[in-house]
Amino acid sequence: MIVTRSRMRSIGWAVILAVCGALTLALTFRVNAVKSQVRLAERQIVRAEQDKSLLETEFETRANQQQLTALNQVEFGYQAPTAQQYLENERQLAALSKPRSVDAPEPIMVATANDRPEKSALVAMVNPLTGSAMAAEVPAGGARRGTGSAGLGDRLSGNDRLSAPVAGKKVAVE
Amino acid sequence: MTAMAVSATISSGRVQLVNVRQRLLLIAKLRVLWVLAMFTVIAFAAIIRIAWLGIGQSAPSNRSMAEALLPPRGEIVDRNGTPLARAFPAYSLWFNPKALGGGAALVKTPQEVAAALVRIFPDENYEKLVARLSSDRPSYLRRRIMPEDANRIHAMGEPALEFPRENERYYPQGSMAAHVLGYVGADGVGRVGMEQVFNKQLTDAATRGQPAVLSLDTRVQGALEDELGRGMAESNAIGAAGIVLDVDTGEVLALASLPSFNPNLIDEAGAANIFNRVSNQVYELGSTFKPITVAAAIDAGVITDMAHRWPAGAPLKIDNFQIHDHENFGSSLNVPEALIHSSNVVTAQIGDKLGGVRLRQTMMSLGFNERPYIELPAKGFPLWPKGEWARITTMTVSFGHGIAVTPLHLASAYSALVNGGIWRPATLQKLGPGHIPEGRRVFTASTSARMRQLLRMIVVDGTGRKANAVGFRVGGKTGSAEKPGAHGYSRTSLVATFAAAFPMDHPRYVIIAMLDEPKGTVATSGQRTAAWNAAPVVGRLVPRIGPLLGIMPDDSRDVDISDLSPLVANGNGE
Numbered sequence: 166m167i168v169t170r171s172r173m174r175s176i177g178w179a180v181i182l183a184v185c186g187a188l189t190l191a192l193t194f195r196v197n198a199v200k201s202q203v204r205l206a207e208r209q210i211v212r213a214e215q216d217k218s219l220l221e222t223e224f225e226t227r228a229n230q231q232q233l234t235a236l237n238q239v240e241f242g243y244q245a246p247t248a249q250q251y252l253e254n255e256r257q258l259a260a261l262s263k264p265r266s267v268d269a270p271e272p273i274m275v276a277t278a279n280d281r282p283e284k285s286a287l288v289a290m291v292n293p294l295t296g297s298a299m300a301a302e303v304p305a306g307g308a309r310r311g312t313g314s315a316g317l318g319d320r321l322s323g324n325d326r327l328s329a330p331v332a333g334k335k336v337a338v339e
Numbered sequence: 340m341t342a343m344a345v346s347a348t349i350s351s352g353r354v355q356l357v358n359v360r361q362r363l364l365l366i367a368k369l370r371v372l373w374v375l376a377m378f379t380v381i382a383f384a385a386i387i388r389i390a391w392l393g394i395g396q397s398a399p400s401n402r403s404m405a406e407a408l409l410p411p412r413g414e415i416v417d418r419n420g421t422p423l424a425r426a427f428p429a430y431s432l433w434f435n436p437k438a439l440g441g442g443a444a445l446v447k448t449p450q451e452v453a454a455a456l457v458r459i460f461p462d463e464n465y466e467k468l469v470a471r472l473s474s475d476r477p478s479y480l481r482r483r484i485m486p487e488d489a490n491r492i493h494a495m496g497e498p499a500l501e502f503p504r505e506n507e508r509y510y511p512q513g514s515m516a517a518h519v520l521g522y523v524g525a526d527g528v529g530r531v532g533m534e535q536v537f538n539k540q541l542t543d544a545a546t547r548g549q550p551a552v553l554s555l556d557t558r559v560q561g562a563l564e565d566e567l568g569r570g571m572a573e574s575n576a577i578g579a580a581g582i583v584l585d586v587d588t589g590e591v592l593a594l595a596s597l598p599s600f601n602p603n604l605i606d607e608a609g610a611a612n613i614f615n616r617v618s619n620q621v622y623e624l625g626s627t628f629k630p631i632t633v634a635a636a637i638d639a640g641v642i643t644d645m646a647h648r649w650p651a652g653a654p655l656k657i658d659n660f661q662i663h664d665h666e667n668f669g670s671s672l673n674v675p676e677a678l679i680h681s682s683n684v685v686t687a688q689i690g691d692k693l694g695g696v697r698l699r700q701t702m703m704s705l706g707f708n709e710r711p712y713i714e715l716p717a718k719g720f721p722l723w724p725k726g727e728w729a730r731i732t733t734m735t736v737s738f739g740h741g742i743a744v745t746p747l748h749l750a751s752a753y754s755a756l757v758n759g760g761i762w763r764p765a766t767l768q769k770l771g772p773g774h775i776p777e778g779r780r781v782f783t784a785s786t787s788a789r790m791r792q793l794l795r796m797i798v799v800d801g802t803g804r805k806a807n808a809v810g811f812r813v814g815g816k817t818g819s820a821e822k823p824g825a826h827g828y829s830r831t832s833l834v835a836t837f838a839a840a841f842p843m844d845h846p847r848y849v850i851i852a853m854l855d856e857p858k859g860t861v862a863t864s865g866q867r868t869a870a871w872n873a874a875p876v877v878g879r880l881v882p883r884i885g886p887l888l889g890i891m892p893d894d895s896r897d898v899d900i901s902d903l904s905p906l907v908a909n910g911n912g913e
Contacts, residue, residue, distance in 0.1 A: 207403075207404040207407075208407075210404060211404055211407040211408060214408055215428075218425070219427075219428075221422070222422070222425060222427055222509060222511055225421070225422060225511035225512070226511045226513075229511055229512045229513055229515065229561075230512060230515055230557060230558065230560070230561025230562075230564075230565075231512070231513055231514075231515060231561065231564075231565075233561075234561065234565050245882035245883045245885075245886070246882075246886065246892070247809060247810065247882070247892060248809050248810025248892035248893055248894040249894075251810075251886075251891045251892055251893065253891060253893055257895070
């Protein structure tokens, strides 16, 4: 059988067409397979979210404020901490174990309505699990953190003041 | 010849055979063709069907993940994101008499099934259950059952007892903050509290995906309800109300009205307690008004000298009325002493000197002549003296009688008293930094500073001593007002209120604790007044909520009262 050149070409085109068709079909199948995988995953996510919400609701119910109060009254008897259990700044920490001198005045600071919380090198009470501050109201600049590498001497002499670049130049921030 | 004949016979037979074979082949080919045609038609029909399904028919309903996760009714959360109300797929118990396909509805007798159900739910009525299980009408036997109960019913092996999962509104904190939240009726519409206010937002598909954020703090609310409940039990009161309000924004951090109800189960006993004492009931709040009168007088220049002494020894006679103190504190008192001892006589004189017009104006700026500003639907209208105030009206209003407002009014007024003089509406929605209302100025900043000193002195030296939580710099004023009855004021039933703010060197929160008709008990040393029942509630509450709200106790810090303390003679007057 004599195969002419033009016939060869048309056979070639047909083969290419067939290969392309087969590839398209394979790709379609693949796409649909991935799509159904995604749908399955979505369904699993929905189920997991619903389970999570159910468990969360159950937890919230079992650990609601009234239950916790009742449990505390019966089992633990924890009480709100008193002023003696708090140290606000380094000055209080330094004065913690120092006996007051005989003629010292009452250690009362009056009329100190400072709007901005003082910068402190003491680390805030931070939840070890979430890393967020335990108190509901966190200072505007986020939870207090230790100043890191600054040594005690630096801190006491005030050399570790935070400096932040503002508009191109360094401005000391209190 | 024979051979020829035979050969002819054979050949004719062969020809015949060939013909038969050809025919058979033809038939076979035709049959193959038929089968092929049939398969072609079937294949074609299948392709047409597939194309039809693909083009003409709607796609199978594939809910997207976002749709599937969208709750049927939006969540309500507190300011820290703790869920207070959420949609919850709960089991209900449904009786379907057709489950067995005709005939008897139950496998066992209705009596046996009812007895088994009563064993699981002891509060069910046996006779009623028997009647419902005997009828052929499908009905709910119980609206909400626990999963373990569902398992036990499943173990009974009755196909007619079904437990479909239904989306219900669920309040994980039980009766806590019930008056703020409200509940959702069987028709799916919110009632009473924020469920009613936010109903549209919570049901709209576009907005219900995002939780509605309240200004409440669950922990503060829990502590407030706990301490109020304790105060109520100790003083044998019929009810109690309490608020914790942010003085700088007007956000309500806790709002409690006791006795409360359980929004998960609205029954007759609960329905009787839906009434909100904080925003709906008006009370004559008595002496807690005195600081407001004093602040108005300082603002107006009526009180210029804190050391000025006002006559106090004898009852004040105005027309036919007599204003008297519950105790004689000496022949004269100055303003700090009058507040510390809660003298009606001195406050009435200050009110008289201030005049009805100016006192009325101050009360109006504090919103005492209109319903309280809050989102809740239940808001009580104050009993407000109409028209021009007569002299005696001015004098009684100055110490909190003849005018009745809700505890919420008082909380907003005390915020203005201590926050520098700005009155802001109370809100139950969490406010972002840019959304805090500007408010209106009622008192000057200097008056507010003076009031902080005076309120602190009342707690240090006066009637509010039992509220003095160490290190929290609490300031406040007691108020014990006799309740008006059919025949004038009742001597036996009181409304005891303590209005407080803390920390007084930089006030952040106002607390109102109110007890309705407290009695003298052993726990309150036989006393019925606010100093013995409402003030201790605040004294116990503040240490519990202070650290949660970022206010650490510090006993080396206080508001400066050094200029006023010499004016008070040992807290006993002259």
